[in-house]
Amino acid sequence: MQANRPAQFVAVFDFGAQYGQLIARRVRDLHVYSEIVPCDTSAEELKAMAPSAIILSGGPASVYADDAPDMDAAVFELGIPVLGFCYGQQIMAVKLGGKVGHTEKGEYGPAHLVRRGESRVLEGTPQEQTVWMSHRDAVSEVPQGFSVTSVTDTCPVASMEDASRNLYATQFHPEVRHTECGKAILSNFLFNVCGLEPSWTMEGIIDQKVDQIRREVGSRKVILALSGGVDSSVVAALVHRAIGDQLTCVFVNHGMLRKGEPEMVEEVFREQFHMPLVHVHAEERYAKMLAGVTDPERKRRLIGTEFWRVFFDEAQKIGDVEMLAQGTIYPDIIESGARKTGGKAATIKSHHNLIPFPEGVHFDLIEPLDHFFKDEVRELGIALGLPAKMVWRQPFPGPGLAIRIIGEVTPEKLAILKNADAIVREELDAYNQRLFEETGDRNSEHACWQYFAVLPDIKSVGVMGDERTYQRPVIVRAVESADAMTADWAKLPYDVIGRISSRIVDEVEGVNRVVYDVTPKPPATIEWE
Structure with missing residues (x-):
């Protein structure tokens, strides 16, 4: 119970x-x-x-x-x-x-x-x-x-x-x-x-969770791996409200975040919330580790293993930490069949938040969102004062842009993808906002649920300024989905697609072609790797 x-x-x-x-x-x-x-x-x-x-x-x-x-x-x-x-x-x-x-x-x-x-x-x-x-x-x-x-x-x-x-x-x-x-x-x-009362509101939930966290933590120190994603950001805001500076957030910057995201993490958590924040600049460390690596699963393993190695190194430097806060949410538990449910629904994936503790290291877990759905987590984030741009941040894989770059990850490819992806997000953020203003529904069936750029490991011929070019194409992926289990490609207006294409070719050095992925899931996946 x-x-x-x-x-x-x-x-x-x-x-x-x-x-x-x-x-x-x-x-x-x-x-x-x-x-x-x-x-x-x-x-x-x-x-x-x-x-x-x-x-x-x-x-x-x-x-x-x-x-x-x-x-x-x-x-x-x-x-x-x-x-x-x-x-x-x-x-x-x-x-x-x-x-x-x-x-x-x-x-x-x-x-x-x-x-x-x-x-x-x-x-x-x-x-x-x-x-x-x-x-x-x-x-x-x-x-x-x-x-x-x-x-x-x-x-x-x-x-x-x-x-x-x-x-x-x-x-x-x-x-x-x-x-x-x-x-x-x-x-x-x-x-x-049943004679029930509609009393489960965000204000009441926050008060209840703050009291629960305080009782669970007591005087112990808590550490949190902060990615800037929705779940970890909401956990950070909630736990900090409960225990203040007993919480330290560790932000491991592997260099493969989207453009502007490291700066947003610093601004929100250090400047707005005044949290103890350790920003680990591991960009060069990851660049050397990924040099020559092309297999997507190997990229994932290397990035994940190194992340926890860096994180636990920082935890040791802080010292006397006894608890680890996690952004596990309810669907993680339901889909994994782990710990807190034994339902008959088919197991879909392994629990993605299981922690590979090093030998001799262990923290008690605190998972305050483990019975919240994603939309409720977003509501909670707004109620806690997190900025809307962070709360409505779309899903982003842990290995970051490394798995949206097909083939080897290089500084040149990262720069191209960061700039192209920023344009895709800027244009489709604006498109979604227009739909929201017209419909009043943030989850409109016609809105884009996830959208990003992919950089394939090829070049193609183009013409720019009367000269032939041999540069990279950028793939734009935009899908409509409710839960990521299935997805359809977004039926964007032609003028929106055209503007994205023009801006990427005009503004991103090294790109001469933009293509749009029109494959649903299944048979494709949402991500490319």
């Missing part, structure tokens, strides 16, 4: 749903804390957690499959309100004596739903509405005590409920935005059925 969990919280049972994280986020959007828990959490364990409500996620399996995710039926006897989606509805039905059948025709995408009778969770929504379906199996016979509250042309039990036991379920997905009344359905469940 998490000791510092808010008094009211929603437990989201994870049955391997692609929308599992989205459910937790939608609940938090309504200012109620939620947490993903393994679907096989026992009723006894759940009772000890004392959730205010339970939501059962969807999942790709059939409830009758031999290896289907299962749950403890006694959960339904705890008296805690339960809302199930898709697989969550089906397993609720089976556990309580109903039946699930394999329909002749599946439903995938938008479906026309018609309400039937009274419903506490559908209250206030239209008699007919569009919902988002994704299923082949469906409930064919509801358990005793349940009533059918909506249908579609294909699904005879689009939703069901037993209000006397506070058990509710939908075959459709209220958590996705394509379900037009999804937010209202979640609100009805959280506030009308």
Whole structure:
């Protein structure tokens, strides 16, 4: 059990749903804390957690499959309100004596739903509405005590409920935005059925986290590897607010950051926040180490290993440090299957924040963001007073520009890429800002989610000033994505692409050609190496 969990919280049972994280986020959007828990959490364990409500996620399996995710039926006897989606509805039905059948025709995408009778969770929504379906199996016979509250042309039990036991379920997905009344359905469940309060706000979160950090740290010294990225920057601001100069930030400058970023780190943390900041200038050290290295995985290994070597050297110089602050966030933990969740969702990657402590060296970890989603981390950063340009900084790989330079990293290539990338970011920052002003939505589906320049290890012929040139091309990569698991290339207006191309060729010495990458993920990745 998490000791510092808010008094009211929603437990989201994870049955391997692609929308599992989205459910937790939608609940938090309504200012109620939620947490993903393994679907096989026992009723006894759940009772000890004392959730205010339970939501059962969807999942790709059939409830009758031999290896289907299962749950403890006694959960339904705890008296805690339960809302199930898709697989969550089906397993609720089976556990309580109903039946699930394999329909002749599946439903995938938008479906026309018609309400039937009274419903506490559908209250206030239209008699007919569009919902988002994704299923082949469906409930064919509801358990005793349940009533059918909506249908579609294909699904005879689009939703069901037993209000006397506070058990509710939908075959459709209220958590996705394509379900037009999804937010209202979640609100009805959280506030009308469960009687919760929308009290999980950033101001309250900061106060709670500051108190928690102070209790956890006590009088000990804390060190933080500060990259200037969103997560480490928010951790720095939050921990510093809690313990002041007991925190020392170490900024290892390997020379492969984007143009202007080292200066921004100095300005924000040394000048604005007045934090103890150690700026390690390791540019030459890295340049020598990477000379002649072309393999991208070797670049990553060398840069990562050297980073921790430099960092731990500085920690020894500071002395008496007992704790290491980390920018681990909730998706890191969920996707890695590490430590704090045991959900059924497939493991996607190894935990990227595991620390290679040298022999004889160990720090206790403090991870104050380990139950926050990325958008919540950004909100927290703004509330803590970090500048918007840092909070909205787009994802950037740890090895930096080294893996956006194809082939060997040289001072000449670094200079070209830094200058070209600065132009790409400047133009697309402005483009995104215009979209934000027009739509009021910082996460517009039409905005660029990530954008950068890549320098390939080739040259091409061009003509400049009536003379032939033999110079490098620059590749521009801009994608739209919600979570980086999939991405599509950004459909930028031609005038924006044209202006980026003209500026790079005119302003960046050594470049005579600009190309635009129009490959989605999959089959490509967002990064080139």
